[in-house]
Amino acid sequence: MSKQMIIAVIALLAVAGTARAEEKTLAEDPFALEQATHQSTGERPWVGKTPKEVQAWARKNLHHKLIGKEIDSAAHPEWQWFRKSGLGLFLHWGPPSVAPNNGDAWAMVWSQAKANAKRKMMLPEDMFAVAETWNPEKYDPDKWMAAAAKAGFGYSVLTSRHHDGYCLWPSDYGTWDTGEHMNGRDLIKDYVEATRKHGLRVGLYYSGPNWHYDYKNREFMHPPNKDFRMNYKHEKIDASNKLTSLMASSGPAEKEESEGQVRELMSNYGPIDMMWWDGNSIMTPAELAKLQxxxxxxxxxxxxxxxxxxxxxxxxxVTNEAGWWWELCIKSENRFTPNWHYGVECETNHWDTNKLLTELIRCRSLGGNLLVNIPPRGNGEMMEWYYEVCDEMAGWMKHSREAVYDVDLDAPLPTLDKTQNYTTKRGDLFYSLPDDQGVVFIRELQRPASVTLLRTGETIDFQYRDGSLRIVLPEAMKTELPDMVKIVLGK
Incomplete structure (x- = not known):
């Protein structure tokens, strides 16, 4: 063996020995191990940028639904309830909730991907036919909202009109509503009164697109195909045919009908706290403000x-660092389905209480709200698991609500920068969710005055070194729901 080879082998052995020594050191020192593993390894495009620069990056790189507008909080104190509450109940309910529909108006829209996957697609007229006989005999929004209020929901959003175009109130505009098909029954009135009675803020969803309006001359394919078009019978027709595209208005008459319906919603039910557009907006915020x-x-x-x-x-x-308010709307399901409205899969494929609360904590730790979709059955009942989850949430909120309600939401926030734990804060108070091993690790933090289990107030031991805090939640303190650790920073 040459002298050069011997030197190389010695060097490799030295490197290997150093690596093993470092591994041993890390293994013997959990604090050092946490310091190494809790570094963020992903891209962090907000670091070192001004909010304006982050906004420019976001507009170039993120989906348009992650882009907001700057809101002057001081100029709009009437909107602070939204940021304080943090948790909304999304209620997709209407004809798509009723059998044989499969839980979403999009089921009547053809796509090649759905065809390839053999997913169920319905002819529009088959879906529309449900409304001819639908009259939910067990509709009880008072029961829904009583449970939601106990569980800590601050607001609710109901689909007053979804893409299928059916209005849940007797409208004077058009003929596709409860006035024509339920003898004038007003489902919106009952919802608004129940929501207000139980102290939740009243939100209404309204779909700009109306796929029932002049549907025989509407496109029922998404995404569009340049080679052919798809009519309401799911027949491929020549691309030269003039059909109204899926998300567009067919013309002035349809627009006038939609505007009239929105004016009714804004005029007939007292104060409405929130409007949630989908597809496109029928009125500008300024136009809505004239009515509400x-x-x-x-x-x-x-x-x-x-x-x-x-x-x-x-x-x-990124959205938070850009200075935009945000709200995650998400289905309460563990595996993907197309169901925003009720489908039988919703009975078993759903979040448990731990998942819902963890997702709420995650959203709050990143400066946003959670709007979780839990769809009522077609007959107007809520699923039994909804009430079970609400009861468990009510118990958790009694001791840990302060970790998610009225917390600091303006950037910079510690999650993903100083810690990989979901961590909310209010001034000098930090509330952190331990990871699967029961560990909390936060960098660049002053020494805490106290660390306690929020649920009980019990003191928890901690390590503090070089500006980093490590906490291990004892097994005896753990439960099946999020065990928030309260950290009071020293003065």
């Missing part, structure tokens, strides 16, 4: 990421 001076507009003013494909933590961290 204090109304808060979700889509149109804030970022509204939809599901985890938009709402990953790194995405909404």
């Amino acid at each position: 001076p204090s109304i808060f507009v979700a889509r149109g003013l804030i970022a509204t990421p939809e599901g985890m494909h938009h709402g990953e933590s790194e995405n909404v961290k």
Whole structure:
């Protein structure tokens, strides 16, 4: 063996020995191990940038639903309820909730991907036929809202009109509503009164697109195809045919009908706290404000990421650093379905209480709200698991609500920068969710005056070194729901 080879072998052995020594050191020192593993390894495009620079990056790189507008909080104190409450109940309910429909108006829209996957697609007229006989005999929004109030929901959003175009109230505009098909029954009135009675803020969803209006001359394919068009019978027709595209208005008469319906919603039910547009907006925020001076507009003013494909933590961290308010709307399901409205899968494929609360904590730690969709059955009942989850949430809120309600939401926030734990804060108070091993690790933090289990107030031991805090939650303190650790910083 040459002298050079011997030197190389000795060097390799030295490097290996150093590596093993470092591994041993890390293994023997959990604090050092946490310091190494809790560094953020993903891209952090907000670091070192001004809010304006982050906004420019977001507009170039993120989905449009992650983009908001700057809101002057001081100029709109009437909207502070939205940021304080943090948790909304999304109620997709209407003809698509009723069998044989499969839980969403999009089921009547053809796509090649759905055809390839053999997903159920319905002819529009088959879906529309449900409304001819639908009359939910067990509709009880008072029961829904009583449970929601106990569980800590601050507001609710009901689909007053979804893409199928059916209005849940007797409208004077058009003929596709409860006035024509339920003998004038007003489902919106009952919902608004129940929501207000139980102290929740009243929100209404309204779909700009109306797929029932002049549907025989509307496109029923998405995304569009340049080679052919798809009519209401799901027949491929020549691309030269003039059909109204899926998300567009067919013309002035349809627009006038929609505007009239929105005016009714804004005029006939007392104060409405929130408008949630989908597809497109029928009125501007200024036009709505003439009818409801204090109304808060979700889509149109804030970022509204939809599901985890938009709402990953790194995405909404950018949104928060850009200075935009945001709200994650998401289905309460563990595996993907197309169901925003009720489908039988919703009975078993759903979040448990731990998942819902963890997702709420995540959203709050990143400066946003959670709007979780839990769809009522077609007959007007809520699923039994909804009430079970609400009861468990009510118990958790009694001791840990302060970790998610009225917390600091303006950037900079510690999650993803100083810690990988979901951590909310209010001034010098930090509330952190331990990871799966029961560990909390936060960097660049002053030494705490106290660390306690929020649920009980019991003191928890901690390590503090070089500006970093490490906490291990004892097994005896753990429960099946989020065990928030309260950290009071020293003075």
